[in-house]
Amino acid sequence: MGNTDSIPVVSQTKSFVQWVGGNAEGALVTQKNFAYKNTFPVISQIASAGYAIGGEPGKALDLQKKFADDLDDVIDSIPVAGHVKGGLHYALGDNKKGDEAMKSASRSTGVALGGIGGLAVGGPVGAVSGGIAGGAAMDGIITGSAKLINGKKAKPHGYVAMGHDLASAIKGETKITAKQGLHMALVPVSDGLAGYSAAKIAAKPLGLKVPNGEKPGISNVVSKGYRPIVGHELAAKMKNPASNNLAKGNRVGSLESPMNNRGNLVQPKKSLEPFSSDRGKGTGSEMKTIDNHAPIPILKLK
Template identity: 50%
Template sequence: MGNTDSLPVISQAKSAVQAIAGDTEGARQTQLNFVKGCPVISQGVALGALIAGDTEYAKETQIYFVKNASNVIDSVPVVGHIKGAIHYACNDREGGDNAMKAASRTVGVAAGGIGGFVVGGPIGAVAGGIGGGAVMDGIISGADSAIHGEKRLYGHINSLDRAIDGKITAGEAFDWALTPVFDGLTGYGYGRAYRNLTANRAEYNQLKKTIRQAIEEGKLELKDGQTAGDLARQIQQAARELKKAVTDAGPQKVTKTTGTMIIDVEGNVHTGYSFRLRQALNIDAFEGGPSTTEQILNEQYPGRVPKIRGAAAGQPQCAEHHALHQFHRANGNHAVPKMTITIQYDGTNFQAIPRCDNCMKIGKSIPMGNVVTDALDGTNIPVENIINKACLDALMAECIDLCDCDNPHEHDE
């Protein structure tokens, strides 16, 4: 059972090729495999069979689906190797061999894709993935044949041998032709994962370097045993909060906006946004009344309150005032924040920025805690989770590489 049988559109194209080649039984079998192996459709077919009272076919359908999923898991590096070891531990040598071969083959495709991406970018990654798969097929075929003392070919090598002998079917030829396509896409997926990992890691390291430099120059102070890495992650969290808010604003596509995150002594987070983003999100930041910063300043300077940017037009514009309002509502007007972080989004990048002159002036009267981003002006903040992003890209590559198309153990029907 080639896993291409379970892929929508591709399965139907394969059946068409088989029918044109005169293999009508193969075309029929491919579509039977499709309804049993394609996620959701398989479960729907099984449910329909149960309702109709055909429990045997329902069971057969789901056994096929599970075997198909097992073959996909085999091809995932590390996971497939662990699965292979479990097969061996259970005295299932064939299952262990299949998992080890499939997982190792994907390692070769991934290595080729990463190496190709480094040398030649996306095109190099595709070529590297194709080459890596072919090389691993040769290595696995040679090793397996040597160990067993007989011809045991794998992947491309097996398909080529069957083609030379005139034994290859139309369905197998279709799968063989698709193998380099899947290998190329998988190589690209791993190459992209590597690129994102290295790019985000470089930005993250630069952020930590800038923090350390600011500390050495006396512009920034870490407190309570905090490390540069701890602070970098907190700044990233603030940037991610702003990114989420910008995304939630939807089609209005707010750019050149800021977000402020204030952390209290208990570690609780209080977030605020600048005026345009609040409008886009329909946030009534101050509930029709004065902000807490206005209230505090009125108490401190009766009749001669320092001007707050935007307050005369209805509400303070800056994100800091929104965040302070949230903080004071939770902790009281006389509480002192532990830390303040302000991030700006310019439509492309997220950057640490210092407070504006007006907020600097207000900050002399209303404590804002350790305003760490005052010392990090213009520093880019990576908002992607480095490991999660790379793992997601790698997982996408695995989804693309659903078929180890010409793996001989997949032709059992």
């Protein structure tokens, strides 16, 4: 919520990039914005409380107004809710805010649908890629629609706008600032995470499956009882290639039958041999074996 100066970690990363780039003053301004003009939830309220306690109620109120404006933007970006909000703005004659809400909500819808479609095709990685692709597709649709309605006055949107900025920078017409560069890097990251989150929420109710027929995620590995090869097991596998599951196509380094030998104790493949054809003779004990396990002494009764 808010701009990049308000987001923990992101703000500090931005300051570091500015400082490394020789813009120490800009780095300081970014951190001042984070500390005193932060509209991120909780942090914003703490800062406003500090202003109020320090005898600056005006600054406290201004910060909460900015927080409310940013919250308004967040609502715009929620599919359906943003569309409803945009319709209300249109009904009230505020076409500018109506357009902003509709564009934001439509773009978020594209990211979510792209993530869900990507999950069905390529699992979690597909969901991330689909989210980015969905956002880019909606940016193209929004930009194209704006050009049809407003002609040359239309402004490019999202990835299209970033493409224009990069092209201008390559030609030497403009320069990409640290703030712009960070924004360009964060947009696809944000789209990918949003697409994955939407797909994760929708996967269970929609019953989505990846191409190999298994449900997405890593839960299928756990449910099958796979476990990593560790310790003496790994050493044994390396010494005995014939029994190496990796050579048999188990690429995730797991044992398909981790309880092979132990399982034979419960359901032995070989039946136990009788003690002797003559049970009544002999004393002492004999050594018998069960499959690969160590010899087990078996006493004979007189």
